[in-house]
Amino acid sequence: MSDFLSAYSIQNWLESCPQGYLADTEYGHAPGQKEPELVLDNPTLLRDTIRTTVQLVVGERCALAASSGLINAAPDHPSKTFLATQTLDEARHVEIFTQRLYDLGVKKSELENTIAEYANPNLVKFAEVLLEKVDKGDFVAGVVGQNIVLEGMAFSVFEMLHAAVGGANPKFANTLSGTIADERRHVGFGENRIGSLIKQHPERKADVEKMQKDMAYHMLATFSSQFAQSGNAMSVGQRMSQAAAESGADAPAPAKWHGADLATATPEEMEAVLSDTVLKEFKIRLGRIGIEYQTPTAP
Amino acid sequence: MSDPHDLPQEVFLDEVHSFEFWFQAVAGYLTERPHGHDPNAEEVAISPSRREALITTLCNYAIGETAALEASSGMIRFAPNRRAKIFLATQVVDEARHLEVLLHRLSELGVTNHEEIVQSRANRSLLAFRKRLLQFVDGHDWEAALFAQNVILESMEFAVFQAHAELADPITGEVLTGIIKDERRHMGFGENELGRRLADTPHIRARLQAVKRELDPLVLDTFEDTLEQVGVDRGDRPALGRRYIASVERLGFGL
Numbered sequence: 001m002s003d004f005l006s007a008y009s010i011q012n013w014l015e016s017c018p019q020g021y022l023a024d025t026e027y028g029h030a031p032g033q034k035e036p037e038l039v040l041d042n043p044t045l046l047r048d049t050i051r052t053t054v055q056l057v058v059g060e061r062c063a064l065a066a067s068s069g070l071i072n073a074a075p076d077h078p079s080k081t082f083l084a085t086q087t088l089d090e091a092r093h094v095e096i097f098t099q100r101l102y103d104l105g106v107k108k109s110e111l112e113n114t115i116a117e118y119a120n121p122n123l124v125k126f127a128e129v130l131l132e133k134v135d136k137g138d139f140v141a142g143v144v145g146q147n148i149v150l151e152g153m154a155f156s157v158f159e160m161l162h163a164a165v166g167g168a169n170p171k172f173a174n175t176l177s178g179t180i181a182d183e184r185r186h187v188g189f190g191e192n193r194i195g196s197l198i199k200q201h202p203e204r205k206a207d208v209e210k211m212q213k214d215m216a217y218h219m220l221a222t223f224s225s226q227f228a229q230s231g232n233a234m235s236v237g238q239r240m241s242q243a244a245a246e247s248g249a250d251a252p253a254p255a256k257w258h259g260a261d262l263a264t265a266t267p268e269e270m271e272a273v274l275s276d277t278v279l280k281e282f283k284i285r286l287g288r289i290g291i292e293y294q295t296p297t298a299p
Numbered sequence: 300m301s302d303p304h305d306l307p308q309e310v311f312l313d314e315v316h317s318f319e320f321w322f323q324a325v326a327g328y329l330t331e332r333p334h335g336h337d338p339n340a341e342e343v344a345i346s347p348s349r350r351e352a353l354i355t356t357l358c359n360y361a362i363g364e365t366a367a368l369e370a371s372s373g374m375i376r377f378a379p380n381r382r383a384k385i386f387l388a389t390q391v392v393d394e395a396r397h398l399e400v401l402l403h404r405l406s407e408l409g410v411t412n413h414e415e416i417v418q419s420r421a422n423r424s425l426l427a428f429r430k431r432l433l434q435f436v437d438g439h440d441w442e443a444a445l446f447a448q449n450v451i452l453e454s455m456e457f458a459v460f461q462a463h464a465e466l467a468d469p470i471t472g473e474v475l476t477g478i479i480k481d482e483r484r485h486m487g488f489g490e491n492e493l494g495r496r497l498a499d500t501p502h503i504r505a506r507l508q509a510v511k512r513e514l515d516p517l518v519l520d521t522f523e524d525t526l527e528q529v530g531v532d533r534g535d536r537p538a539l540g541r542r543y544i545a546s547v548e549r550l551g552f553g554l
Binding site for chain 2: 088
């Protein structure tokens with residue numbers, strides 16, 4: 001165990017993250033990059049972009065509370081050290097997505113009201129399930145909830161958003177690239193560290209599986225309501241991209257993600273492909289640590 | 300980076316408590332110093348008794364840094380605002396780095412069983428301080444936890460590390476100098492945050508004075524023990540004690 005944990009040292013983190021892929025960035029992107037006018041000038045797109053970004057802030061605030069709260073429950077120094085790097089990663093994510101809200105025109109004085117207005121209640125419940133475990137100092141359930149379920153969800157959502165905005169919004173795409181690199185490290189720690197703990201404490205499996213089922217339910221409910229609210233904005237964005245392409249403008253190439261054509265997919269198709277992708281990943285990752293994926297009831 | 304002190308108060312606080320500020324601040328002194336020191340620096344010979352004393356001192360520094368890691372991470376959940384949470388996240392990684400470089404320094408001195416040796420050489424007063432600090436954290440007592448950690452503990456470490464860095468072998472001195480730069484930032488946060496709270500709600504002063512009275516004997520005992528180990532002359536110790544007291548006095552808490 002100590003050998004694999006040595007890869008998660010502060011020294012390695014400093015060299016790979018702040019001194020590596022974040023070097024010469026500000027708020028996660030190249031200095032001077034801005035949100036596209038297409039988004040800033042269209043009220044429907046702007047509102048939907050703010051709503052989506054609020055969900056990212058809510059998710060990252062939960063991750064910050066969970067990773068910091070798990071440090072004192074960690075059974076060894078190397079795990080505490082890794083969680084310290086994760087804590088700062090999550091704080092950085094809170095900061096960069098909050099900054100994005102400011103870049104989209106949200107005033108600092110209106111930040112908390114904006115978050116309260118747009119935060120998806122299902123995502124808040126998802127966070128509550130996890131933070132209840134953290135508050136009890138339950139390291140095994142906390143790391144599965146945080147580093148497998150929450151991070152696994154975030155990883156797929158960020159990848160989908162990255163594919164969707166790619167060429168049209170290089171600023172946000174850059175911001176997402178750094179967070180995806182972080183999430184990959186967090187998921188790796190979760191799989192490696194918890195696998196051995198589950199083997200030592202098989203009696204914990206049932207409780208952890210119940211938590212996973214509850215979190216998966218709230219996650220699917222979040223996807224469902226988010227895509228239901230984004231339908232209008234998605235069609236506006238697709239129509240504008242199509243018009244730009246027909247006029248001969250230098251439009252980015254249509255993006256595909258897990259077989260879905262993001263330029264033409266309906267909200268229902270997007271929800272289905274995202275849910276399928278996340279759940280497939282859950283099953284693989286949970287299987288690696290000896291947990292059997294539990295299917296939630298349909299929200 | 301332009302001088303943040305030129306910024307309006309609210310913008311200043313956002314700036315100095317951000318990841319971006321932390322990133323810029325640490326880049327200068329951590330780049331090309333893996334484990335806190337120049338990798339090409341050569342060990343100087345030290346006598347077996349001095350080596351043993353150094354190991355005991357570093358073990359107690361590791362306990363102090365572990366306490367700070369556990370406290371700062373626990374405080375994020377109940378910090379009163381986003382900028383305090385983000386600042387504390389930078390402090391969490393600073394404290395974890397301090398612990399890591401101190402344990403690495405112990406390895407360089409030939410120590411293999413870190414956990415065991417750190418516990419066996421722990422100063423009882425420092426352990427008692429850690430226990431009390433974590434009680435404040437577990438009780439979500441923001442003012443007391445912040446005061447105990449970012450003012451008292453950080454001020455004590457700042458004064459001791461400064462004194463030790465002047466007398467230590469070059470590698471230990473370089474490691475401590477890097478840590479001191481972080482401690483300065485942590486103390487600044489504690490003084491600034493508590494200073495504003497004291498101005499707005501003066502009644503918390505009496506409670507913090509009681510916290511200080513409770514912790515002072517533990518701090519001073521740890522202080523005396525550590526200065527003895529690092530070889531500070533008895534006559535110089537009062538001056539070092541005054542460095543600690545000066546930090547606390549900036550908030551209006553005299554001994």
